Amino acid sequence: MHQLPIQIIINDGLFVKDPESTDLGKKIISKSIELIEELGFEAFTFKKLGQAIGSPESSVYRYFESKHQLLVYLICWYWSWVEYKLVFGTVNQQSSHEKLNVAIQILTEPIHMDYSFEHVNEVILNKIVVAESTKVFHTKKIDAENQLGYFAVYKRIVQRVSDIILEVNPDFKYPNMLVSTVMEGAHQQAFFVEHLPTITDQAECTDQVQEFYTNLVMKVIDAI
């Protein structure tokens, strides 16, 4: 079977020069994913990245104007990829209920590699999103960046899943709150399982996180 020849398109305010357009650009993306995960975002620097790919710091700056912008780009790429899986997974489902099931599944399941995108390791990228994405939201610049559409994809995913919820129960009052609670909650649980196991429920594995949130949504919207 062939892979679908697709490319994820990112808001061009999120880079100086499109990293998908050159070899060096792709190296920057793939190596920065590895390095941010390895060092954590604070210890990650363009200098270290440059050393890792054998290019000077200044070359990296030709693609991203700051390490903050690079992180926003990566997170945006991640959510665009999730959106693609979401749309792909829910299209052609017969019932709204089944659509919702699949959607929650996709938002809460463990990540697997997607070989359609060679320079991106989605498994590691997911860890970065879990660990670092709040740093992108919680900045004094958030309102300006929101204006520029940096969070458009994230908001669109919330919207899409909310719409499915309303198909199942048109009277449910808080679909957006419910969806964002599940999206963030699932990531948070992944983090807790790894680092604060005492506040997760014993013998926890990712299956249970999925089960928990699926059950939660269905009960809350009275679809069970």
Next chain:
Amino acid sequence: MHQLPIQIIINDGLFVKDPESTDLGKKIISKSIELIEELGFEAFTFKKLGQAIGSPESSVYRYFESKHQLLVYLICWYWSWVEYKLVFGTVNQQSSHEKLNVAIQILTEPIHMDYSFEHVNEVILNKIVVAESTKVFHTKKIDAENQLGYFAVYKRIVQRVSDIILEVNPDFKYPNMLVSTVMEGAHQQAFFVEHLPTITDQAECTDQVQEFYTNLVMKVIDAI
């Protein structure tokens, strides 16, 4: 009516010298709360704090070994205060159901000033916790800090509310996941209302956040 003469006790690994023990210490706490909220944690520095209270940077370092430690201290203070409200609010409630109601209320309600603690503005501190506390969790040092008991209070709150949930429904399988989902979700919603209103449900106010999470918990544990 008199205030209760109480003091919140913080793990002594969270400071070099107890800030509650001196005037300068208390000034450091109250001014840093204001400044972190005003500037955001990244732009906040001990130098600026020093200027604001008329003391040199080096004096601040005698209380906290780093700005990270100060933030952990503040967040820990906040959760200790919440725990105190939680224990106070649930004691002497007749039914477990009512206890749970109060507990969720406390975890999701908007914050009011508590004049028992003069040098702490809880309303501003709550904003800091909402905006910055993930930065405390998402560090490479988290496992070491967890070992030192930095997150003990947070975990204890999860435990307390989980216990109440189990009183209401002893068969519920995931009380910890549910509680941490609510705790983090409520903060997240407060943030979204302010900064990403498009993904909150129209005409949202904090009352609705409380209503949403109370309803969510009761339904999920089959108590409704």
Next chain:
DNA sequence: TTGCTTATGATAGTAATACTATTATATTTG
């Protein structure tokens, strides 16, 4: 071939940050 453009490399420099260290002075306590 020459010339032009574009991508990258090599190197230097800067203001700010997050601390550390040292010495002096004021205050408290025994």
Next chain:
DNA sequence: CAAATATAATAGTATTACTATCATAAGCAA
């Protein structure tokens, strides 16, 4: 009054997150 303690004043350092400049190499167009 001496000794201990708390704070002030000041200086210094390695690192960070950039910015700037100039040289070189590759690609293509006439």
